[in-house]
Structure formats: structure tokens, C-alpha cells
Amino acid sequence: MSKVMNWQINREMDYPYEGARPDKQIAYIFDTNKCIDCQTCTVACKTTWTSGKGQEQVFYNNVETKPYGFYPHEWDPKLMEILGPQEWKGKTFAGKTIFEATQDGLPVKGFLPDEDSYASPNLGEDVVAGMMEQGAFFQGIHKVWMFYLARICNHCTYPGCLAACPRQAIYKRPEDGIVLVDESRCRGYRECVKACPYKKVFFNTVTRVSEKCIGCFPLIEQGEQPRCVQTCIGKIRLQGFLSKPGEEKADNPIDYLVRIKKVALPLYPQAGTEPNVYYIPPVHVPRDFTGQMFGPGVEEAVATYRSAPKDPQLLAALLMFGNTSRIIERFKAEGELAVGWDRDGKEAVRVPFTEPFFAREFFDKKHETYRHNIT
């Protein structure tokens, strides 16, 4: 095992390979507060990449309802169970990562879901955390909660799947950090399926080898955001590139939101893989739950998120979400406008902080009919 620096757990940790960060790291930010579980991302991904036979249960992208939705079934309670009780001391993880809690000489601690775990992609969908008292819904704010968690491969800096593959059939691209399975080299051992803490490597029963999200790399190579990001009607997603620790750029929206404002947090950082899909945590969910899921920065992230209306730069960064298909490499606030530029320096986004409000007459004189929607 080598010692590598994992900034998300604020310490060095064991990893089977030498640390080698890519030139730039593909990264995503998902705003859980905006997701409406429409599954457009899931369908966009499915129709693009996994419509073949043997891929019926392969979802590179899925959206699950927390706390009772999972795909595969109970993937994260099982992860918590195999790792056991763990502790954060402040911002530093004092427990054991999946690379440090290993047994039997394996490089990664994991588990293999059974076939039935993949049978119900939307089991638990829209199920809330507890029973609501009668009439509570009509009495204003209530304490019963749920939220939607959109999930893809995290294109981890220290991928568990890559560490576990005895054939080195999984690799991380040095140019953008995308993690890929070499489909010609995999022999279907499923060590990667076992090892991925997020269960985002899938086994195809027809081709008998593993598959995973490819980060829509043909789009990325053209400066375009992935399909799941482009098609998100809730505009909850932003894809870009995260700089190496210590090389953050304040005008890079991903660097700004993840490392400078710390408003977007990694999913289960305690697993130790340094995942690169970052979540703006739900503001209404008990901190015990979100703290376990997103680490010790939740309170601070929620407070920062709530301050966005009074913070033009933060607001501008958040307005990069869903307003262009291009990957935004640079942004800034210009007065009451948010402006973003792509890798070619071309302006790709220019949106107002506040959208203009139009109200139409209730009665449409031209068509002599009443409108149902006047705003």
C-alpha cells in the first residue's frame, strides 16, 4: 500500500497504487434541493448508453429517494454496516476507509450485491422518513422529510474498482480523470462490483463483463457537458473540472463551489475514494443523516447555500447550472448578470440574477378564451 493524500478526509490514507492526480479532474455538482426526481437524466443516459440486452438492470445514472430508496437495494446501509461505526474528529476522518479496513489480503473492503438487489430500481421512491401526523400537511412546515439523490459514477480520484481489479482492466484517464473499464480486457471477475462503495460498476449478464458510466467522454472531449447534465430539466447539475488541491481558481465554478465556498460536498467521503460528484446537501434534512452521508461540512454548506441571494459571486456560480450545454471553465458576476465562458473563451452563458416576470391578462381577447396560467 502507498500513502496518498485525500483532501476530503483531511489526511493521508493507504491506497494500493501511488497517488497520481490527473491533469484536471472531471467533477460534477448536483443540487439536491432542486431535484424533482423526474428521471430525465436516467432516461437520457439509458437511451444513450445502456439500451442493449443484458443492460436491463444497468443504470449508469439513477435517482433514488432517501432515506428508503436505493439502487442496488440497500447499497449504502450495507456499506455503513461493513465499515462499522466510524468517527470524524472535526474535519479529519479518524476511522478506516475501504482501503484501510481490508481483510484476507484484499486491496479493498466491499460486498457483492445479489441479483435481487438490482430488481427494483425505484423501490422506496417518494417514501418519506416517517409517518406524518394527521393534518400536518395542511398546517405549514412539517418535520417528515425525504429528498432525491441523483447518482452516477463518482470518477473517484482513488477508485475502489480500479484498486480491486486483478487484471488492471480499469484505468483512470490522465487527461480528465474519467474512470473507464477496458471492455476488451475485463474477464468478469466482479472484484470491481464488490469494491465500488457506490455500486456504480455493473455486471452485464449477456456480455459477462463489467460496465460503468463513461462520463460521456465523447462529449467531454468536445467541450460539451454529459447527457445527464444537459438534459436535466430541474437544472440541478453542473459538470466541469476540479483543479488539484492548492491550485484552485476562483473563476472556475467547480473549484469555487467545492473548494472555496465549500457549498458542495462529496458523497460518503469516509469510504476514502475521493469521489468527484459533489452534492449541495438538502437544507431540510436532519443533520445526523446528511452528516453521515456528506461528511462534517454540511452545516456550513447549508448556511452558505442559504446566503446565495446576498452573495452575487455565489449566485452567479449557481446560475451556471443548466443554462448551457458547454462546459464552463470560467465565470463571473457582471452587475445583475451571471456570465460563463467555455474552454475556447467563448461566452456560453449570460443569465440575469432574477428572471423577468411577465403576467398576462386572464382573458385572451385574441382567442376569446380564458388562460389557465397567466405567469
Place this chain on the structure above:
Amino acid sequence: MLSLLFFSAAFAEPLTAKAVANVPAHELYASDWGSAGEVEISVLPQQVASPRNMAPTITKLKARALADKNWVSIRLQWDDKAKNDSVQVDEFTDAVAIEFPLGDPAMANPMMGGANNPVYIAHWKAIWQRDVEDGHTDVQDYHPNFWSDGYPFVKGGWPYPVETAFSGSDSMRYLPGTNAGNPISQLDRYRPVEELTAVGYGTLATQQYQDADAWGEWKNGVWTVIISVPRVVVDAGNPTFETGNQNIAFAVWDGGAENVGGRKHWFPFTPMVVQ
């Protein structure tokens, strides 16, 4: 001394490939097999390299060998209470393999060979046997009541058998492993055995030319598998079997115990005599 013990072992009587006019390569219980001397091999759980087999389930392989002018055939039998010939995410196939050194027999490492001493492996898989006998196992074989709205660019009708419906290049793109030419993902299989070469851990590679043959059957809790290797082929990746001594190693996988890859039972190189 320790390394020699690790690399090789010997039985009281070496496995002898008895000369016959024609080896019964697909006749698992032919009388010729009874006339060949049986060697009992006490296999070991592979616990040298990760991933290891920490829960061994197979203890013995029984081997007999026959040879004619074209083939050397090894018949292997072992107890396995369950027939595992399918793969799903949590299902693994039974399998057995024989291995021969391609370089210096004295230096060949049975653990996947080495850079200067490659090894030849003939690997029979129960799921490939099923493929050959019944066609490529498909989604409807695992899930008879499954439904899918459709598949892009396929031919024919429901349930769109993968061997025929996905024959076009457009539809093949949705079978990533197959489209990439992965031998594991091959849809039209004629032999249940794969010929491979290895030069160390993680280097296992399917040979370009597949010359070996095999046949197997599970009956009453026992697998019986014959693996036949041509005595002489042009293929440089194959061993050549002159009359005389040869080294052979073995490996066996219990799919029901999640054996796959390095999670196996094995036995190091041991002498074999080819008549």
C-alpha cells in the same frame, strides 16, 4: 529449495498419457479412460496472490490421460454438489484448467508464469459448455418473465435472442464487451474451452488461434471434463508434446463458492509422461 517445492510437486506415479489409436475426446465414460492410470491430485486453495480463496470447497481432482498421434487428452473428475453453469452478478461458473510451461520447465512459475517463462493454459468453463450445447445464455433464460420496451436497431421479434437479433453493427454497439471483441463476451461459441497465455499475474491473454477441444458433464454430484490439446500445431503459443516427459499443473473453480479468477483451487507443476 522452498521455491522448487512451490513450483513443482510429484505424485507417487506420474500422470501418464496412455497411447491409443484415437482418443475419445467427447466420450466422457469410454472404456479407454478406464484403461488409463488414475492420479489423485490434492488441490490447494489459492492463497498466494490476491484475491485469495479463503474458503476452499474442493479437495481432490482425479486425472487420467490418453494420447493419439494428434491429441493429448486429460480427463478430470471432481466432486461438486451443485452444477453452476450460469453467471449473474452473484453467480459464478464452475471451471477447470490445465497448464503447461512454454519456456524452461524447471523455472516456470505455475502461478501464471513469468516474463521469461510463459505458460499455456487450457481453461474449460461450465457456462461455455452450456453455450455450446444450448446456445448463449440470454436474459430470458435467467428471467423468463422479463420485459423490455425494445432494443435499438435489433432484428426479428420478441424476446430478441441476442445471438440473432444483435447481429448488425448498430445493435452490436449496445453489447459493449462483444463489440470490443472480448472473448468472454463472444456470442457464437463452438468450443467450451479457452486457450490462454500468461507471463505473470494479471497478464492472462486469450490466444489468437484456438486449437484445443473439450467436453464436460455434471452428473450425480461429479463433474467429468475432458480437455484435449493438439500435440503439434503451428501456433507458437501452444506446447509441443513429444513422446516423453512433460510438466502439467491444475486449477479448479467452484462457482457455487464464488470461485472466479484467482479465487480457485490449484496444484503446481507435476511430471506427466506422454506415450
